[in-house]
Amino acid sequence: MIRVTVVDDQTIVRHGIRGLLELSGEVHVVGEAADGDEALALVTGEPPDVLLLDLRMPGRDGIATLEALRERGSTVPTLVLTTFDDDELVLRALRAGAHGYLLKDVTLEQLVDAIRTLAGGGTLVQPALTERLVRRTGQLPRQEEFDDLPPPRPLTTRETDILRLLAGGYANREIAEALHLAEGTVKNHVSNLLTKLGVRDRTRAVLRALQHGLLSPSAESGRGGCRAAGPR
CATH class of the missing domain: 3.40.50.2300 (Response regulator)
Structure with missing residues (x-):
């Protein structure tokens, strides 16, 4: 209990x-x-x-x-x-x-x-991310923009946690402070995120993650959950 x-x-x-x-x-x-x-x-x-x-x-x-x-x-x-x-x-x-x-x-x-x-x-x-992202971009992401890309590779729970903060508009330094990580560690995670999602920048990473349901609050860890595993 x-x-x-x-x-x-x-x-x-x-x-x-x-x-x-x-x-x-x-x-x-x-x-x-x-x-x-x-x-x-x-x-x-x-x-x-x-x-x-x-x-x-x-x-x-x-x-x-x-x-x-x-x-x-x-x-x-x-x-x-x-x-x-x-x-x-x-x-x-x-x-x-x-x-x-x-x-x-x-x-x-x-x-x-x-x-x-x-x-x-x-x-x-668990920031409320999707609504803010849509307000910033003014539109929902277009599926055809990523038609030629292979499916995203599975993300770790830590990568998903960082992805959620990226969607909230946080810079690497702020993410590092929020999650008690070194800024260099966050940069490495962001680089891995871009590779796994098959995109070249942070904005497209968030848009593609939204299309694949990776930022859903109900998604489980390893498939877009917001949990960050293990003690900090």
């Missing part, structure tokens, strides 16, 4: 998340906190396997809580669960030490899967 602490300033939200997670049969909610200070006290006492953290709270908010956990040397995997789909917030949370980022419109199955991933030492990134 995975032990989870839920941090959210809204009581009804905390109770709702607790009730849903308990239905899964895999997760046991061992604590609730209404703000960052309460969360720090709970984590200091008996750390859970995963901390579920809201970002916008009175007093010590989610980002400040992440920074405090990092300063205290806490190793508790923290999954941000928020209503705010904001690129800058995603990056700030990951820089502050979050191991994952999910929106509150996810299904119970997706939430439990994310908790399982973090409890197992992995990371998870």
Whole structure:
């Protein structure tokens, strides 16, 4: 059973998340906190396997809580669960030490899967990518542009994680900071992505990935999932 602490300033939200997670049969909610200070006290006492953290709270908010956990040397995997789909917030949370980022419109199955991933030492990134990409390009990718290319080769979970951040418009340096990797490592992954997708630049890599469903939030690891395997 995975032990989870839920941090959210809204009581009804905390109770709702607790009730849903308990239905899964895999997760046991061992604590609730209404703000960052309460969360720090709970984590200091008996750390859970995963901390579920809201970002916008009175007093010590989610980002400040992440920074405090990092300063205290806490190793508790923290999954941000928020209503705010904001690129800058995603990056700030990951820089502050979050191991994952999910929106509150996810299904119970997706939430439990994310908790399982973090409890197992992995990371998870789920920005809302496709809509932003379409807004930037002004159109859906054209299938005929890639008609002569062979099917994409399978991507690793780390490559898919980086692909998702590429689609979000992040530069190599920002991806490196978000995933706690060396910038040279990210450059190597991007080069491998282009080769596996058979394209010459980052924009076409994202467009082709969209056409083949590699950025679908429901896609499993190794076929476009957003999980990054293993401890960082």
